[in-house]
Amino acid sequence: MTDASKPDAKSRYKQTVLLPQTEFPMKADLAQREPQRRKKWDEIKLYDAIRAARKGAKAWVLHDGPPYANGDAHTGHGLNKGLKDLVVKFRTMQGYDCPYVPGWDCHGLPIEHKVLEDLGGTKPPTMTALELRKRCLEYSTGFIAKQREQFKAVGVLGRWDNPYLTTSPTYEANVLGVFSELHKRGYITRAKRPVHWSWGAQSALAEAELEYEDRTDPSVYVRFPLSSCGKDCKFREVVEQLPESDEIWKNGALLIWTTTPWTLPANVAVAAAEKAEYVLVSYARGDKREYIVLAGDLMKRVADKAKLQDVKVLATFAGADLKGVGYSHPFLETACPLVFADYVTLEDGTGLVHTAPGHGKEDFATGKKEKLPVVCPVNEEGKFFTGETLKKELQLPPHFEDSRGWLKMLEGQHVLKANKLIIEKLKAEGWLLHSEDIRHSYPHCWRTHTPVIFRVTEQWFVQIDHVDNDKTLNPAGKSLRARLLETVGQCRWFPGWGANRISSMIENRPDWCISRQRYWGIPIPAYRVKETGEVLCNESTNARVTELVLKHGSDIWYDDVNWPVEKLLPPDIAAKYQGKTVTKMADIFDVWFEAGSSFKAVMGADPELATRRYSEGDFKSHSAMYLEGDDQHRGWFQVSLILSVATTGKSPFRDCLTTAFVVDEKGEKGSKSKGNMWPLDQGCRDLGADLIRYYFATIDTSSPVPVTYKLIQNAGEGYRKIRNTFRALVGNLFDFDPAHHRVLPQNLLPLDRWVLSRAGALVADFTAAMERYEFHVAMRELTQFCNVTLSAQYIDVIKDRLYCEAATSNSRRSAQTACWLLADLMTRLLAPVCVHTADEMYDFKPKAPDSPASVHLRPWPKVSDGVFVRDEALDQSFALAFAAKAEIDRVLDRLRKEGKAGKGYDTIVTLGANAEIAPRLHEFGLPRLTELCNVSGVALEAAGDHSALQGYEPADTLKGLWLKVVPSAETACVRCYRRTGDVGKHKHAARHAELCLRCAEVVGDRA
């Protein structure tokens, strides 16, 4: 290399080369810089500034679903808050007025549970409910303070100094307001019904509070002895015709099957399927012959399981023929009927279903239809009642003696323990035909993880099929369920299947049991008149309690000293019941009822939000968007819809965006108990909030979101690429002042116009993906743009212009103008995702004098704003040029590996092209093609049959193109490295013999 022997020449001109300069650090150093930046935001009151800047703009409110004020923030919160902030920032930049008011869900069992645990498991008898509630409030307040800082560390901007809390009197009063409204409209009922009961939590549970877990239960086949049959009973006739009829009446039984033996004491009937075929079977057990009735299809299976000997089918008949059959309860000896039910199937069991209306939903329905007694001998702890109470609850006749000791055995026993005892005694007495263990999934309490039981209790319900006769809200006179489904159809669901999911849930859901038997919550404002048992709950009492709670908080319900019942009642009602004992009832609201009321308690009651409801054409909703984990389809989304549609006729939201769960590297659901969810604040310190946010924005969150340090660190590659690409752009703007140097669009060079056209395509695609909330698609576009369009295609080519052309030349200013616009574009597109980094980038970018203090105050880029102008023709001509470049690169690479070439500037290229391509290349211009390919020259061979030309090879993918790449024989310019052929052969040769003409003119007398 002759050039290398002239180091002095090189250093002579080095200072005239305009190399990039920037303070923007390559290393992100997020852990250190992010807190500093947030501090700066606090100082300039960025959130308030954004609010002020959007004053009067169209409102677009994302209503925050309140996280539970319990425990430290984890990755799941990070995903949730990160995406919420992303959407809010995006909509804000689009020009909407988007206040973000975070909130917390503060009541509820988990907190009460934790507080009780700290007190030794149960409430000390000396402790008042008021004191307990005080501790719960302290507990939740503590975690709100912690979580607030943890959420802020993710970079979430919002009204953190004034969030909403479900424990605030305003909130509580609004929950009561929703209840009053429902009550007034006839949705509320208090009824005795079977409910899911958690004996662990000692409370009724809603569907949303159940989790299915596997457990092992006994599966038992029990003989229920036949007793008297009705006069017209066909079965009776069947038996009478058999020779062994006497034996059958004596030793015959209905064979039932159950997996919950503890419900047998509550048995009041056996249900059969009218249309199924049943058989009367005889078999030998020990030295005894017995007879049973069961479904024909199941006989073989049961006989095999129970290892019955000498099985004989004596008769076959239809289920309907069993009408009128009676049996005697095997240990309570009560006379019970056989009934029919359509849910009886022949999949399992015996086709004869043990029916206990006190312990099953379907049983309860059957009981209602058949007017059966409802027996529920189990208390709130899941234990059988004791003594006389047990006898009473079992509804046994007064003369019942318990001579066989069943009641003695059962009393006070927990139902799970009772299972074993009952099985043993049934076996001992000969009623048990067979028992085995089965494994099945069974509903469990989501908090205590104890199996749930069905208990019939008196509870408060919201009736889902109620028809509101208010013509303004419900002109078509539809049921609430129908109106909910209709509303679902009017909202936008992301992903789209959310609509189907919640629709099917609404279609199938039962009435909503809203009462809970706990302390930590908002009381259901109902009274009971002791003498008459009358329940007092009406418009007047509701209004009174609501008003007092608004002033003093819900503690008044528990403050017997300062707030005796007389004071809580409206004066006229208090007067009316003078002399009677009126008591406050002890139920509180399901926490879901509280959270579900936020459309009113927050969106409707907060002064800042109440004026910012969403509307679009005919559609009106309380907020623009709800964004939560997809488990909220059966949680917050659903309860919000129910309460909002029932009381206002409007949807709580327009858009409903859901994310899947956060999982660990093994794909297992993250949970605190498993310890596979790391604390969010730790993650922000170790990885950086922006990197975590970047990661969340880059992956498809509609399927389970794996979150590990390794994956997020891996995402750092993409983050760094964006950072470095920006750094390259901004590094070339050290002497660029947009106010003075910006080149007008019509004066931009074609390559610069081309890259802005590509940027226009990016803006369109990126924005469209953001509008669909497909952030990962948007981010992929950006990554692609940085990697391919900018880094490989654009920046690499404009270096010569930026470094070597005259500082103030149009060609250099043109490139700088593009770089400046691109850098600006990047800060804006990245702003919703990497909130700190984008703002940092913004700081290092040359700005117009009137620029705002933060990128978060800037508007979202638009294709229509005249900067990023799409130019299809330009795109196409460059597509051809880049295709040619790819061919040259391929050949060049081969030559390099053969040791025949080094850098591109040391080679020249000759192309042969057919009649279709040649004119297009000519039109593109060979000097520009030379520039584009980073070689020292491109020539176009005019000859016809290029394949015949020696040394040419056909292009690989571009048909009609041949090429020849050879080392240049020219001398390289020591300043720009190009071998232009004019080095030293120009009028400045005396002074700059080692420079090309261009460089010599640029340098002039500066070196």
Place this chain on the structure above:
RNA sequence: GCGCCGGUAGCUCAGUUGGUUAGAGCACACGCCUGAUAAGCGUGAGGUCGGCGGUUCGAGUCCGCCCCGGCGCACCA
């Protein structure tokens, strides 16, 4: 059991109404550059598009069946 979603390169994902040789990033290999330098550029390898069958001139794309994964509903007695 019923339903929904997904299965494309080692990993994360694109693949428009069916239409050239299925793409991108990361990772990997090999080079180049040393003027984006704890950077940058180029080239390459890597895919029976879950499997089988069908419709079609043509299927990653449409239809049917099956396998695998995730989720929801129901699992009731």
